[in-house]
Amino acid sequence: MLGNALLLAFRELRRNVMRSLLTMLGIIIGVAAVIVVVTLGSGATRQVGQQVASLGSNLLMISVGKRMGPGQTSGAEAFKIADAEALARDVDGLAAIAPVASGSTTAIYANENWSTNVSGSTEDFFTVSNQPVAEGRMFTTNEARRGASVCVIGPTVATKLFGLQNPLNKRIRLQKLSCEVIGLLKAKGQSTMGTDQDDLVVIPLRTYQRRIAGNQDVNLIKVSMQDNVNTDQVKQAIEGIMRTRRHLANTEENNFNVMDMKEIAAMLSSTTQTMTGMLSAVGAVSLLVGGIGIMNIMLVSVTERTREIGIRLAIGALENEVLLQFLVEAVVLSSFGGFIGIVLALGTALALSGVLQVPFVFQGGIVIIAFLFSASVGVIFGYFPARKAARLDPIEALRHE
Amino acid sequence: MTSKSVMADNVLPPLLELHGVTKTYGMGDARMHALAGINLKLNPGEFVAVMGPSGSGKSTCMNILGCLDAPSSGEYLFQGVNVGGLTRNQRALLRRHYLGFVFQGFNLLNRTTALENVELPLIYRGLDTASRHRLAKAALDAVGLSSRETHTPGELSGGQQQRVAIARAIVTEPSLLLADEPTGNLDSKRSIEIMELLTSINRDQGITVVMVTHETEMADYANRIITFKDGLIESDQKHGN
Numbered sequence: 001m002l003g004n005a006l007l008l009a010f011r012e013l014r015r016n017v018m019r020s021l022l023t024m025l026g027i028i029i030g031v032a033a034v035i036v037v038v039t040l041g042s043g044a045t046r047q048v049g050q051q052v053a054s055l056g057s058n059l060l061m062i063s064v065g066k067r068m069g070p071g072q073t074s075g076a077e078a079f080k081i082a083d084a085e086a087l088a089r090d091v092d093g094l095a096a097i098a099p100v101a102s103g104s105t106t107a108i109y110a111n112e113n114w115s116t117n118v119s120g121s122t123e124d125f126f127t128v129s130n131q132p133v134a135e136g137r138m139f140t141t142n143e144a145r146r147g148a149s150v151c152v153i154g155p156t157v158a159t160k161l162f163g164l165q166n167p168l169n170k171r172i173r174l175q176k177l178s179c180e181v182i183g184l185l186k187a188k189g190q191s192t193m194g195t196d197q198d199d200l201v202v203i204p205l206r207t208y209q210r211r212i213a214g215n216q217d218v219n220l221i222k223v224s225m226q227d228n229v230n231t232d233q234v235k236q237a238i239e240g241i242m243r244t245r246r247h248l249a250n251t252e253e254n255n256f257n258v259m260d261m262k263e264i265a266a267m268l269s270s271t272t273q274t275m276t277g278m279l280s281a282v283g284a285v286s287l288l289v290g291g292i293g294i295m296n297i298m299l300v301s302v303t304e305r306t307r308e309i310g311i312r313l314a315i316g317a318l319e320n321e322v323l324l325q326f327l328v329e330a331v332v333l334s335s336f337g338g339f340i341g342i343v344l345a346l347g348t349a350l351a352l353s354g355v356l357q358v359p360f361v362f363q364g365g366i367v368i369i370a371f372l373f374s375a376s377v378g379v380i381f382g383y384f385p386a387r388k389a390a391r392l393d394p395i396e397a398l399r400h401e
Numbered sequence: 402m403t404s405k406s407v408m409a410d411n412v413l414p415p416l417l418e419l420h421g422v423t424k425t426y427g428m429g430d431a432r433m434h435a436l437a438g439i440n441l442k443l444n445p446g447e448f449v450a451v452m453g454p455s456g457s458g459k460s461t462c463m464n465i466l467g468c469l470d471a472p473s474s475g476e477y478l479f480q481g482v483n484v485g486g487l488t489r490n491q492r493a494l495l496r497r498h499y500l501g502f503v504f505q506g507f508n509l510l511n512r513t514t515a516l517e518n519v520e521l522p523l524i525y526r527g528l529d530t531a532s533r534h535r536l537a538k539a540a541l542d543a544v545g546l547s548s549r550e551t552h553t554p555g556e557l558s559g560g561q562q563q564r565v566a567i568a569r570a571i572v573t574e575p576s577l578l579l580a581d582e583p584t585g586n587l588d589s590k591r592s593i594e595i596m597e598l599l600t601s602i603n604r605d606q607g608i609t610v611v612m613v614t615h616e617t618e619m620a621d622y623a624n625r626i627i628t629f630k631d632g633l634i635e636s637d638q639k640h641g642n
């Protein structure tokens with residue numbers, strides 16, 4: 001009986017290619033939309049998560065001015081190297097501390113030039129930024145102390161200036177400073193804020209101050225804390241010391257800002273999760289719309305096919321045989337459509353994740369849910385109207401227009 | 402002669418009997434009797450022509466005989482079995498194994514080749530592919546359509562569609578072949594061919610044939626002519642060839 005049903009079902013499907021394709025299209029779109037959205041959404045969430053992790057454990061940024069982003073000042077007096085040294089000495093629980101002075105500069109090599117961010121800092125910079133040197137080496141304590149003309153460059157700068165050449169031991173020019181490339185930073189990609197973290201040149205702080213900035217200023221102190229220390233206590237300790245060092249009276253507000261990067265990152269990641277949630281809702285709606293499409297086509301086709309059902313009944317088909325045929329047709333269409341939808345969705349998600357630069361995260365759960373949903377819509381709406389028709393007297397079904 | 406026919410009746414039980422069968426359509430004022438009380442007995446091997454004006458209830462009666470429709474009242478016995486007491490599935494099996502039906506409106510599956518249309522009842526009978534093909538081809542051959550096996554109803558003339566419908570009805574070699582105006586769309590040459598086909602399956606295979614027709618020349622092939630009028634049997638005559 002199943003063999004007959006399969007034979008009859010496949011004959012009908014082949015005969016009605018257009019109808020079959022339309023039904024499948026509803027399923028394909030429904031399944032594909034929701035899978036693409038959820039896959040990309042979770043890719044974005046994963047990316048934020050990775051970026052949070054790559055920020056390093058417990059990073060604090062101490063910047064000049066009030067509640068402003070890193071590198072921005074509001075007229076308040078800049079830090080000095082001594083401030084960083086005082087913090088290193090007097091605050092418990094710090095893992096590394098990197099005073100940073102930075103600015104935008106054009107880096108030149110041969111005929112190539114590239115406008116980038118140059119940061120002067122200490123060896124701790126690489127630890128605190130969680131961006132180690134991938135090739136070559138970082139500058140030594142000695143080089144840092146005497147302000148040697150050496151630099152470590154990010155992958156973006158390397159590509160822009162050197163193309164495919166090996167940048168190590170070449171000399172690049174930063175304004176008046178000619179410095180030797182001694183190291184290449186590990187690629188880190190975009191930051192949570194969307195800036196390219198590989199587009200920078202790191203040189204010793206003293207070199208920066210003397211040869212580029214021409215002053216003793218430090219704009220930013222990056223601090224990484226040891227594991228298992230209380231962030232708020234460390235923050236308070238830093239604020240206490242800095243207030244004293246900057247001679248602030250009790251009534252005065254801080255003219256510097258201690259930012260907890262982890263907090264910001266967590267906020268961003270929850271934003272991404274909200275976005276994913278919303279996109280999933282959009283996906284669910286498209287799945288629903290796809291489902292309604294399937295339902296319509298199924299209903300229309302069964303109405304159309306009531307006469308066919310009548311003919312089959314008239315020449316001796318049992319109600320169950322007719323139903324089994326319709327069920328097989330619906331199952332074949334739904335699962336085939338679902339399968340195409342899944343393949344299409346994964347392909348699209350893969351391509352889009354490349355374009356949007358988010359990782360491709362395969363979400364098996366949503367694939368199964370989307371498939372089961374549209375398959376059951378297809379089967380239910382293929383089956384029940386057919387059952388209604390198959391219960392008619394043959395003559396009534398035959399009279400149906 | 403009378404004694405002989407009584408003898409025959411005793412030897413062969415009737416193929417089917419209708420007792421006071423009525424069919425009413427509509428309710429209240431719109432109520433009308435398509436069949437107003439039909440009594441009929443058919444013996445195996447008969448070739449019956451059903452005649453009568455349009456709207457006299459011929460098709461309605463055929464549908465009831467074909468177990469496609471249920472009477473509003475009265476009793477239908479097929480080979481002694483009360484059809485009214487059968488389940489839907491039992492009636493379907495009755496159609497599948499004993500009945501062949503040629504509809505007034507052909508009722509072929511659209512977009513389906515002639516061969517596949519003729520094969521359909523055999524699929525439900527559970528025949529294997531090879532026998533299905535053989536029998537379906539033979540049936541199409543018998544109605545003179547062997548060259549049109551792969552044509553769909555849309556690609557066939559009305560007469561050709563009618564012949565496919567006939568092939569589908571005879572392919573199962575039913576006990577009873579019900580044909581509602583099988584020559585309605587055919588020219589006289591084709592009509593005569595079809596009548597000869599029906600005569601031969603009636604004579605050679607012993608299939609009982611009930612055929613609705615408006616044409617007396619076609620009715621001449623039958624050995625019994627029943628005339629309907631206003632939902633009643635007006636006359637029922639043996640017809641000698």
Ligand SMILES: Nc1ncnc2c1ncn2[C@@H]1O[C@H](COP(=O)(O)OP(=O)(O)OP(=O)(O)O)[C@@H](O)[C@H]1O
Pocket residue numbers: 426427434435453454455456457458459460461462505
């Ligand atoms: N489904 C229906 N609903 C209401 N009335 C019907 C229905 N089917 C048939 N009738 C009526 O029953 C009567 C008998 O119809 P039937 O089809 O049996 O006539 P017929 O003898 O086959 O006519 P024809 O020679 O034109 O085919 C007609 O008056 C018709 O209008």
Ligand SMILES: [Mg+2]
Pocket residue numbers: 459460461505581
């Ligand atoms: Mg009629």
